[in-house]
Structures are given as C-alpha cells and as structure tokens.
Amino acid sequence: MKLTTLIKKAESGDVHAQNELGVAYFNGLKGLGVNKEEGVRWLMLAAEKRLPEAQTYVGVAYCVGLGVEQSFEAAFNWWKKAARQRFGLAEYNLGVMYDEGIVVKKNRRTAFRYFMRAAKQGIIAALDVVGRRYWSKSNYVEAFNWCSLAAKAGAAASQYALGEMYENGYGVEKNAEQSFYWYLKAAKQGYVNALFDVGHAYYYGKGITQDYKESRRWFEKAVRQGDEGGYYFLGVMFLKGFGVRRNYKKAFKYISKVAKDEKDISAIRLFGTLYEFGRGTKRSYEDALCLYRKAAEQQDAFAYYRLGHLYENGRGVQQDFKQAFNYFLKAARLGNAKAMFNLACYYRDEKKGKTNYVKALKWFIKSFEKNENLYAALQIGELYEEGGPRLKPDLKEAEKWYEIAKNEKALERVRVKMTEINI
Numbered sequence: 001m002k003l004t005t006l007i008k009k010a011e012s013g014d015v016h017a018q019n020e021l022g023v024a025y026f027n028g029l030k031g032l033g034v035n036k037e038e039g040v041r042w043l044m045l046a047a048e049k050r051l052p053e054a055q056t057y058v059g060v061a062y063c064v065g066l067g068v069e070q071s072f073e074a075a076f077n078w079w080k081k082a083a084r085q086r087f088g089l090a091e092y093n094l095g096v097m098y099d100e101g102i103v104v105k106k107n108r109r110t111a112f113r114y115f116m117r118a119a120k121q122g123i124i125a126a127l128d129v130v131g132r133r134y135w136s137k138s139n140y141v142e143a144f145n146w147c148s149l150a151a152k153a154g155a156a157a158s159q160y161a162l163g164e165m166y167e168n169g170y171g172v173e174k175n176a177e178q179s180f181y182w183y184l185k186a187a188k189q190g191y192v193n194a195l196f197d198v199g200h201a202y203y204y205g206k207g208i209t210q211d212y213k214e215s216r217r218w219f220e221k222a223v224r225q226g227d228e229g230g231y232y233f234l235g236v237m238f239l240k241g242f243g244v245r246r247n248y249k250k251a252f253k254y255i256s257k258v259a260k261d262e263k264d265i266s267a268i269r270l271f272g273t274l275y276e277f278g279r280g281t282k283r284s285y286e287d288a289l290c291l292y293r294k295a296a297e298q299q300d301a302f303a304y305y306r307l308g309h310l311y312e313n314g315r316g317v318q319q320d321f322k323q324a325f326n327y328f329l330k331a332a333r334l335g336n337a338k339a340m341f342n343l344a345c346y347y348r349d350e351k352k353g354k355t356n357y358v359k360a361l362k363w364f365i366k367s368f369e370k371n372e373n374l375y376a377a378l379q380i381g382e383l384y385e386e387g388g389p390r391l392k393p394d395l396k397e398a399e400k401w402y403e404i405a406k407n408e409k410a411l412e413r414v415r416v417k418m419t420e421i422n423i
Helices: 003-011 015-027 035-046 052-064 070-085 088-100 108-120 124-136 141-152 157-169 176-188 192-204 214-225 229-240 247-261 265-277 285-296 301-313 322-333 338-349 356-372 374-386 395-405 408-420
Strands: none
Touching: 003 015, 015 035, 015 052, 035 052, 035 285, 052 070, 088 108, 088 124, 108 124, 108 141, 124 141, 124 157, 141 157, 176 192, 176 247, 192 214, 192 229, 214 229, 229 265, 247 265, 247 285, 265 285, 265 301, 285 301, 285 322, 301 322, 301 338, 322 338, 338 356, 338 374, 356 374, 374 395, 374 408, 395 408
C-alpha cells in the first residue's frame, strides 16, 4: 500500500492502517524517518480499538521505553489485553514477566501456561522455552518434540538441545550424525556452547570425519567467545602435533589457561606433565608434584601414578619407596595399567619392599588384561618358571605366557626344562 493511501486510511480510522502506519514510523519504513513518538501515537489508536497486534507493539514500547516513558506495569497491562484475544506474542511476553517476576509475583506455573499457549501458536521463542523447560524436568520425550519444532524454525538454543539429545539418547535414539548436524546449525548462529561441541565432534570424529584442522578452527571460535574448554584441546593439539606443527610453548600457554580451574582434572594433570618433562617451560618437579597432588585430591589415577614415579626416583621430593608404593597401589586400584605393572614389580623386588610373589602375579596379570602389556606377560612367565614363596613353579603356564610375550629365548629355555623332567 502506498504511503499516501495508508495515511488517508489511517486518518479515516482504519484500525489496520493505523497499526501499519505506527509500525512504519517506529521502524523507518515506507520512506518515513524513524519517529518513535509518532509511531506510538498511531499504534495507540489501533490498540485502543482492541487490535491485538497494536496492543502488543504498544506493550513493547512501554517495556523498552521507546517513544514513551518506560513502564513495565503499562507493558503488562497492554499484553494482558492482547493475551485475552489469544495473541501469541503477547502471551509469550506475559510468560516472561511471570517467569522473571516483573511487576507481578514470580509464578513459574502461570509463566509456563502462557509459554505453552504461545508455543501452540508457533511463536518460536515460546517453542524454545517450552522444550527446554521440559528438558529441565527430565521429560525428554516432550523436550525433544518441542525443541524439534523450535530448532526447525531456527532457534539456536533448541538446535543445541537437539544436538545433546541425539548425542546422549535423551528422548530419541542416539545418532552421532544428527547430533553433529544440530550442533553445527546452532554453532553457525554463534551459539557459544555449540562452537565447542562442533570442535569436539571434529576432534574425535563423532558424526563427521575426523578433522583436526576444522576442530582447531571451531575451538578457536569457542575460546574467542569465552568458552575456556577449548583451550584444553588446543593445548593437546599443539602438544601432540594434531593438525598443527608441534609447539610446546603454545601447548603450555593454552593448558595454563584451564589448569587454574581446580575442577578440571584433565588440565591439571596434563599441566603437571608439562612441568615434569619440561615441555614449553623449564622443568620443575616441584611444580609437577604440586599439580599432581591437586589432581590426586580428586582421586585421579594418573596423578597417583605420576606421584609414585616422583617419589620412587626422588624428583622434587626425597626418595621414598614406601610412599611410591602407596601411590602405585591407589592408582592400580583405580584401574591404571602402568601403575598395576609398577605395583607388581614392587611385590617382586625385595629392595623396594616386602616381596609377595602371589600378589606380584595378580597385578602383572591385571596389567596385561588392561592393555596387553607384553612385558607384563614376560614377567608372568618368569614367575611361573621360577616360582617363589607360596607360588609353585608351573612350566606349562610359563610356556603359555612366554608365547604370549613372543620371547623366543625364554620359550626355548623353559622347553628345555620341560624336556628334562618329561613334561
């Protein structure tokens, strides 16, 4: 409609023309300059004639203070009028006010009722809120249904929620490809959490072909937006040369940014190894010891294992085999295969503590079962070949473990013994 025609109709009292002209003044449309006051004047005329679109727009003007003096109470009243006519956007706005306790007493049940009404009319923000509200109540089937509608309409938060649901099987069967699809959709809209998850998916090849360069690109976007979790993975990439040229100084720089978080065990223990082995910084066993102790306070198996090594070799602390043994035992009980092997060696070496060949055999076997350590298999073979206190020799078992260890020299030796005693 031409501007001159629109103005004539508005002046003659056409409610829809008044609304359209008010919006035009409000937003600088149809060749008009932005004039909030004039916009509100025309919108008010339409609102007083009970046009819900205009009532909602006037409510927005009062809420923000555009063209009129800001008044949450006036905004609430205009939205209430529009909501009585089941106007979706007004119902959503009322939901926000009840949810936040603006002007009215906070009432999440009433808020949800308004959000649901708005959602059923297809208001995208309401679809998003309803879906995520069901999510917070662990009603994942309903959450999936509502978030799907919001996500398909472009709501980034719901797109991210769908990514989580597909990743974890909440309300829907797990699907890594779909999870990545929705994470990427949200990330392309700048949704911060999704930036990290897209990087994470590329890093591990979850739902997409593994690509360290793409992973780095998304992690860098995430950290620029304040998601510090990306620093850890960037540090690992530079430490191991994943998709980048290995650079210990950059690895140290990135890991240092997240190691300050005492809850991030992975970062703390990795930072400890950088100090222990002098990667990107001057070697400091004392700093490594301090960091491993912090991680060990949270029952971290790797930290216990590294502490055992430091005490065993007297690095950053006085050498103490008993303390080393205790740390290896803690790490082994938590499932660390290398600690299991070291613990077994302690039970076999009288210089480091009381020998116990039965326990040594037990932990060598556990170590082998954990990661098929062929050196552990060799040790098991030797224990069965030689025997010891409370452990009888068993040459057939020794032969079996030497075969597993692929040690021809030991195999030949034990077979000669078996021949000699006619086994």
